[in-house]
Amino acid sequence: MSDFEIGGAAPQSVQQAAAAYEVVREMFGGAVSDFDANEFMPFFEVLEPEKWPDIALFMRDHPKLKFNYMACLSGVDYPDDEKLGIVCNLESLGIFGHRIAVKVKCSREGGVIPTVAYVWHTANWHEREAYDMFGMQFSGHPDLRRILCPEDWEGFPLRKDYKVQESYHGIKVPY
Amino acid sequence: MGLLDAGISKHNVVITSVDNVLNWARLSSLWPMGFGLACCAIEMMATNASNYDLERFGIFPRSSPRQSDLMIVAGTVTMKMAERVIRLYEQMPEPRYVLSMGSCSNCGGPYWEHGYHVLKGVDRVIPVDVYVPGCPPRPESLIGGLMKIQELIRMEQIGISRAEALKKLAEKSSDPQQVIERDRQVVRA
Numbered sequence: 001m002s003d004f005e006i007g008g009a010a011p012q013s014v015q016q017a018a019a020a021y022e023v024v025r026e027m028f029g030g031a032v033s034d035f036d037a038n039e040f041m042p043f044f045e046v047l048e049p050e051k052w053p054d055i056a057l058f059m060r061d062h063p064k065l066k067f068n069y070m071a072c073l074s075g076v077d078y079p080d081d082e083k084l085g086i087v088c089n090l091e092s093l094g095i096f097g098h099r100i101a102v103k104v105k106c107s108r109e110g111g112v113i114p115t116v117a118y119v120w121h122t123a124n125w126h127e128r129e130a131y132d133m134f135g136m137q138f139s140g141h142p143d144l145r146r147i148l149c150p151e152d153w154e155g156f157p158l159r160k161d162y163k164v165q166e167s168y169h170g171i172k173v174p175y
Numbered sequence: 176m177g178l179l180d181a182g183i184s185k186h187n188v189v190i191t192s193v194d195n196v197l198n199w200a201r202l203s204s205l206w207p208m209g210f211g212l213a214c215c216a217i218e219m220m221a222t223n224a225s226n227y228d229l230e231r232f233g234i235f236p237r238s239s240p241r242q243s244d245l246m247i248v249a250g251t252v253t254m255k256m257a258e259r260v261i262r263l264y265e266q267m268p269e270p271r272y273v274l275s276m277g278s279c280s281n282c283g284g285p286y287w288e289h290g291y292h293v294l295k296g297v298d299r300v301i302p303v304d305v306y307v308p309g310c311p312p313r314p315e316s317l318i319g320g321l322m323k324i325q326e327l328i329r330m331e332q333i334g335i336s337r338a339e340a341l342k343k344l345a346e347k348s349s350d351p352q353q354v355i356e357r358d359r360q361v362v363r364a
Contacts, residue, residue: 148292149255149292150254150255153254157291157292162291164291168254169258171254171257171294171299171300172295172299173254173291173295174295175282175283175287175288175295
């Protein structure tokens with residue numbers, strides 16, 4: 001009767017995510033990476049970013065997947081790999097209840113990731129935030145402007161090598 | 176010494192200076208601008224509300240900078256907000272006073288090093304008369320700061336500058352430790 005077994009089978013949530021991943025893998029094959037079945041945030045990576053909107057639409061509408069809810073979209077900086085990326089946390093809210101995360105990466109300078117703002121409207125502002133903080137472009141985004149920083153702010157604050165600008169409109173910025 | 180402390184007895188006639196009357200009028204109806212920027216604003220609102228009741232000092236938040244003579248900068252001033260704060264300050268009629276409430280507005284607070292978006296002290300953009308430390312300051316501290324503004328107004332005279340009034344205020348200040356000790360002895364006795 002115990003729900004938790006040490007060294008036993010993966011938790012139910014991971015098994016559900018794995019099953020959902022298999023459906024995506026079957027359809028898109030080499031465009032997606034292998035499944036990372038960790039307990040905290042099971043995920044796969046999209047290896048061909050140009051296919052990301054198709055995968056997203058597929059995941060939202062396929063009768064076995066129905067990922068109807070984007071819980072979060074976060075930007076990530078990978079300075080060692082010279083890459084930027086996003087992590088999308090998807091959930092099938094009220095239908096299957098399964099969750100999975102999807103990672104998409106692009107190059108650090110001039111990197112482009114296709115938008116999924118037309119798939120989940122949540123992605124609209126989240127992609128703007130990722131652009132604001134990390135500087136990757138989202139091609140096809142309806143309104144890609146900075147969302148938090150002033151529009152004429154210099155640099156992208158959450159990059160690991162970010163240095164704050166000396167002054168903004170004549171006001172000293174550093175302490 | 177306030178004007179009403181003079182004791183009006185002889186047929187409601189009191190003789191005093193113009194300075195005194197003007198200062199008394201100003202300090203008895205300080206109207207702060209009703210705006211808050213972060214968690215300090217919650218504390219400021221609590222001070223305005225019935226438990227601490229700022230209206231007993233004639234302090235009542237106004238909705239327009241044009242009707243206000245005191246700006247309580249309550250909270251984190253971001254770079255984006257800094258320009259709006261300048262604009263609001265410029266819209267206030269003189270004489271105007273600025274009270275900087277809380278660590279963020281005093282010096283950047285917890286954002287002083289890594290908060291790229293935070294102005295490190297509102298005194299970088301507008302002149303501040305009184306700083307209230309705290310994160311956030313309790314209502315008692317804010318009231319203390321407001322009393323300091325009132326003292327500052329009392330120091331003013333026609334023909335002397337704000338800087339001179341602030342200097343006079345600083346000269347008048349005393350070490351609080353002595354007051355605390357004195358009160359303790361009174362309690363013990």
